[in-house]
Amino acid sequence: MRFFEDTEVGERREIGSFTFTADGIKTFAGQFDPQRFHLDEVEGRNSLFGGLAASGWHVASVCMKLIVADAKQLARDAAARGETVAAWGPSPGFRELRWIKPVLAGDTISFASEVESRRASDSRPAWGILQIRNTGTNQRGELAFSVLATAFVPRRNA
Amino acid sequence: MRFFEDTEVGERREIGSFTFTADGIKTFAGQFDPQRFHLDEVEGRNSLFGGLAASGWHVASVCMKLIVADAKQLARDAAARGETVAAWGPSPGFRELRWIKPVLAGDTISFASEVESRRASDSRPAWGILQIRNTGTNQRGELAFSVLATAFVPRRNA
Numbered sequence: 001m002r003f004f005e006d007t008e009v010g011e012r013r014e015i016g017s018f019t020f021t022a023d024g025i026k027t028f029a030g031q032f033d034p035q036r037f038h039l040d041e042v043e044g045r046n047s048l049f050g051g052l053a054a055s056g057w058h059v060a061s062v063c064m065k066l067i068v069a070d071a072k073q074l075a076r077d078a079a080a081r082g083e084t085v086a087a088w089g090p091s092p093g094f095r096e097l098r099w100i101k102p103v104l105a106g107d108t109i110s111f112a113s114e115v116e117s118r119r120a121s122d123s124r125p126a127w128g129i130l131q132i133r134n135t136g137t138n139q140r141g142e143l144a145f146s147v148l149a150t151a152f153v154p155r156r157n158a
Numbered sequence: 159m160r161f162f163e164d165t166e167v168g169e170r171r172e173i174g175s176f177t178f179t180a181d182g183i184k185t186f187a188g189q190f191d192p193q194r195f196h197l198d199e200v201e202g203r204n205s206l207f208g209g210l211a212a213s214g215w216h217v218a219s220v221c222m223k224l225i226v227a228d229a230k231q232l233a234r235d236a237a238a239r240g241e242t243v244a245a246w247g248p249s250p251g252f253r254e255l256r257w258i259k260p261v262l263a264g265d266t267i268s269f270a271s272e273v274e275s276r277r278a279s280d281s282r283p284a285w286g287i288l289q290i291r292n293t294g295t296n297q298r299g300e301l302a303f304s305v306l307a308t309a310f311v312p313r314r315n316a
Contacts (some may be wrong), residue, residue, distance in 0.1 A: 035222065064215050
């Protein structure tokens with residue numbers, strides 16, 4: 001994890017991809033979003049989605065899973081180089097959570113993060129604030145998912 | 159599920175409550191958000207959260223679970239009265255996803271929905287569009303979670 005000073009607007013990072021299986025879609029939906037088009041292939045095909053579709057909350061949760069895994073890997077890499085690792089703060093929220101295309105069973109979604117804006121925090125001088133756009137793109141190159149995250153990032157010399 | 163004509167701005171509905179257990183918090187986090195303060199009591203106590211804290215995506219997913227269960231119950235009740243049940247469209251997105259207070263192990267969150275605005279769809283005359291604020295309030299009456307959902311709701315005589 002980097003310090004605020006090491007970030008810049010427009011930088012983009014691929015954070016990993018994930019294939020949504022029918023079983024995985026149904027398991028998540030059974031627990032958290034038991035709507036028919038998330039639970040049954042035929043119902044999915046007959047719905048607006050046109051197939052067994054992952055819950056939007058499943059897609060968002062998988063995005064989070066990959067963000068966390070990527071951050072851990074970055075931290076391990078930095079530690080291995082002997083660098084000080086910045087501990088980012090928890091996110092206070094997300095905005096503009098959008099499911100642009102259905103994520104259907106068998107789809108592979110590639111997630112990426114891009115820094116949209118950055119500023120110093122007025123109220124907390126030890127911190128900077130990034131707005132990070134996280135996106136998910138399917139195997140046909142179509143944007144399927146997007147969410148804008150606010151991140152508190154420590155300043156290097158605070 | 160009601161038709162667009164049966165909804166009004168300001169109407170509020172309690173949609174159920176849920177107690178977040180330590181086991182449930184860790185299970186979700188292990189799958190989707192394996193950060194230390196979501197996985198371990200001591201790490202949670204030593205974090206900004208002050209205790210083992212549920213992933214925000216867990217809180218959002220539980221909110222969805224209760225929304226779906228409530229909608230199914232409403233549909234069953236309406237069907238039992240012999241009324242026509244309106245089939246709402248899938249939500250294209252959510253906005254202003256906010257985790258205002260940590261949700262810690264043992265917390266019981268009561269969720270509610272309130273219609274913030276309603277309008278006819280310009281492009282799809284058979285549908286109306288509601289903005290619905292979903293909130294989660296903890297057992298101390300503190301607002302912990304909030305998200306604004308867009309819902310497509312069929313018009314009665316379309």
